Every structure is written in structure tokens, then in C-alpha cells.
Amino acid sequence: xxxxxxxxxxLDNDMHFVNHDMYIDNQIQDYVTTRRKIEIGELxxxxxxxxxxxxxxxxxxxxxxxxxxxxxxxxxxxxxxFDITKTDKRFVYVASKETKDMKDYIDAIFKQLESxxxxxxxxxxxxxxxxxxxxxxxxxxxxxxxNTLSNILxxxxxxxxxxxxxxxxxxxxxxxxxxxxxxxEPTNKKAFLETLKSLxxxxxxxxxxxxxxxxxxxxxxxxxxxxxxxxxxxxKQDTKTLPPQVLNDTIVCYNTKFTAKVIEQNKxxxxxxxxxLQNSNKKExxxxxxxxxxxxxxxxxxxxxxxxxxxxxxx
Numbered sequence: 001x002x003x004x005x006x007x008x009x010x011l012d013n014d015m016h017f018v019n020h021d022m023y024i025d026n027q028i029q030d031y032v033t034t035r036r037k038i039e040i041g042e043l044x045x046x047x048x049x050x051x052x053x054x055x056x057x058x059x060x061x062x063x064x065x066x067x068x069x070x071x072x073x074x075x076x077x078x079x080x081x082f083d084i085t086k087t088d089k090r091f092v093y094v095a096s097k098e099t100k101d102m103k104d105y106i107d108a109i110f111k112q113l114e115s116x117x118x119x120x121x122x123x124x125x126x127x128x129x130x131x132x133x134x135x136x137x138x139x140x141x142x143x144x145x146x147n148t149l150s151n152i153l154x155x156x157x158x159x160x161x162x163x164x165x166x167x168x169x170x171x172x173x174x175x176x177x178x179x180x181x182x183x184x185e186p187t188n189k190k191a192f193l194e195t196l197k198s199l200x201x202x203x204x205x206x207x208x209x210x211x212x213x214x215x216x217x218x219x220x221x222x223x224x225x226x227x228x229x230x231x232x233x234x235x236k237q238d239t240k241t242l243p244p245q246v247l248n249d250t251i252v253c254y255n256t257k258f259t260a261k262v263i264e265q266n267k268x269x270x271x272x273x274x275x276x277l278q279n280s281n282k283k284e285x286x287x288x289x290x291x292x293x294x295x296x297x298x299x300x301x302x303x304x305x306x307x308x309x310x311x312x313x314x315x
Contacts, residue, residue, distance in 0.1 A: 025064075029096065037095040038093060038094060041091075044059055071095065072095050076091070080142045080143070083142065106141070113148055113152065122167055125152070128170075141178050147188055149174060156168055175218075176222055196219050196223055200223070216253055220258075221258040223262075224260075225314060228262065232262060232263070244284040244285075260295070260296040260303070263292065274290070
């Protein structure tokens with residue numbers, strides 16, 4: 001029996017080192033999964049302190065995990081794909097395998113969006129919508145990918161099979177989410193805004209508010225984020241021309257935090273519009289305009305109470 005114990009001692013030591021190595025690996029993977037992506041130097045510093053492991057040993061563990069596919073290394077040429085803003089090419093990041101799988105999944109969707117087959121484009125957008133709903137914050141689209149979506153939106157004004165309001169709402173909802181939550185913008189922002197304004201011109205308010213899929217609120221919100229004067233021009237047009245029952249439905253477009261800034265910045269225009277309406281005794285339109293202007297002031301007051309959120313929200 002004594003001899004058996006002596007024989008097992010080296011094995012016990014080996015098991016101790018194996019368990020410690022597994023512990024370090026688990027700590028690295030857990031932290032990277034939590035952060036989704038992290039610069040290698042920062043990861044080494046954190047793990048070395050947490051598990052009392054040398055920087056050299058921690059780097060070896062990271063390399064081993066990358067070699068067997070548990071982690072991926074992100075080099076400067078792929079920074080944009082992972083929403084990394086650092087431009088210094090000396091840095092290397094690591095991400096979890098789940099993040100890499102998500103990237104491959106998104107790349108496959110955008111590959112299909114290059115198709116000329118409109119049914120494939122529609123299916124890919126529906127898949128992208130499901131991704132946004134189910135994997136919120138798991139992966140961000142980059143500016144080039146948003147540019148692709150902008151081009152598809154422009155294409156929807158030229159190709160009959162893409163003029164479907166549900167398709168446009170899905171597409172605009174994805175873009176709005178990326179701009180507001182992830183602060184990603186299309187590469188060609190000017191062309192994107194022109195596309196939005198052209199589409200808005202092709203969507204009369206009275207034709208859409210009785211329908212289940214209405215792209216107008218999405219367009220107004222995005223233009224509001226950019227404080228585009230087209231929001232004010234459309235508001236003036238709606239206020240002057242829409243019957244009271246449609247005005248009540250239209251108010252959802254303008255009573256949002258996204259449009260509050262552009263409405264407040266154009267208060268002289270809207271004051272003059274109110275005066276014009278007063279002279280014409282259009283009571284419902286005056287009430288509609290007053291409600292929108294008051295809501296904009298309330299929203300801006302609320303946003304100021306949250307510090308930098310106002311600067312974060314608007315472009």
C-alpha cells in the first residue's frame with residue numbers, strides 16, 4: 001500500500017497542474033465571452049492578476065485556445081467587422097468562438113443579399129431581422145454592411161418585387177436599430193439620407209396609415225436623428241393637408257425622442273405654421289402641432305437629465 005501511494009504522488013501533481021491549466025483556460029474563455037472581444041494585452045493583464053499566472057504563461061494559454069478554435073485572433077484588417085475602432089496596427093484582439101460563428105452567419109446573409117434574385121434578398125432580410133431580435137448586441141453590423149442595406153432600400157424604389165411595405169419596414173427597422181443602438185452609420189451617409197427622402201416622397205401619409213406595414217415612422221425617426229429638415233417639411237405638409245382622423249394616426253411619427261431635436265431647432269418655422277393655421281381657424285391641426293411641439297420640449301428636457309445621452313442620440 002505504501003508503495004502505491006508513492007507511485008501516485010507524481011500523478012497527483014500532474015493532475016494539479018492539469019486542473020490549474022483548465023482553470024486558467026476557463027477563466028480566459030469566460031472573460032472573453034463576457035467582453036465578446038478584447039485586446040490581448042488587456043486580457044493578459046487581467047488573467048495574470050486574477051489567477052496569479054505569468055504574462056508569458058497566459059499568452060501561451062491564449063495561443064493554445066486560438067489554435068484549437070476556442071478563441072479567434074482578430075488582426076487590424078478585420079477590426080471593422082468586429083466594430084473595433086482602434087487604428088493602431090500593432091494591436092491584436094481576441095474573441096470567442098461564438099462571436100466568430102456569429103460573424104460567419106452574418107457574412108452568409110450578406111452574401112445572399114448580393115443576389116439579383118429578389119426572393120433571396122427578401123429571405124435574407126427576414127433572417128437579418130430575426131438575428132436583430134434574437135441576438136441583440138451579440139454582433140454589430142459594420143458601415144459597409146449598412147451601406148449594402150441602404151443600397152437595397154434604394155433598389156426597392158426601382159424593383160417592383162421589393163416595393164412590398166413589410167419588406168421595407170423590416171429593412172428600415174434593422175437600419176434604425178444599428179444607428180441608434182450600435183452607432184453604426186452607412187459609409188455613404190449622404191446617399192443614404194437622399195434615399196430616405198426620396199422614399200418618403202413616394203409614401204403619402206394618407207395612403208399608408210390605414211395599412212398594417214407603414215415605413216413612414218421609420219424614415220421620420222432616422223431623418224430626425226440626423227436633424228434633417230425633411231422632417232419639418234413633411235410635418236408642415238401633414239399638418240396642412242391631412243384630415244383630422246389621419247392626423248391622429250400620424251402623430252406617432254413625430255412624438256418621439258428621435259425627432260425632438262429637429263422639431264425644437266425649427267421652432268420659428270413651426271410658429272409661423274401655427275399662425276397660418278390660426279388665421280384659417282384649423283383647430284384640429286393647431287392642436288396636432290401644439291402637441292408635437294410640447295412633446296419635443298418634454299423629451300429634450302428628459303434627455304438632458306441623462307447626461308450625455310442627448311449627444312449620443314443625435315448626429
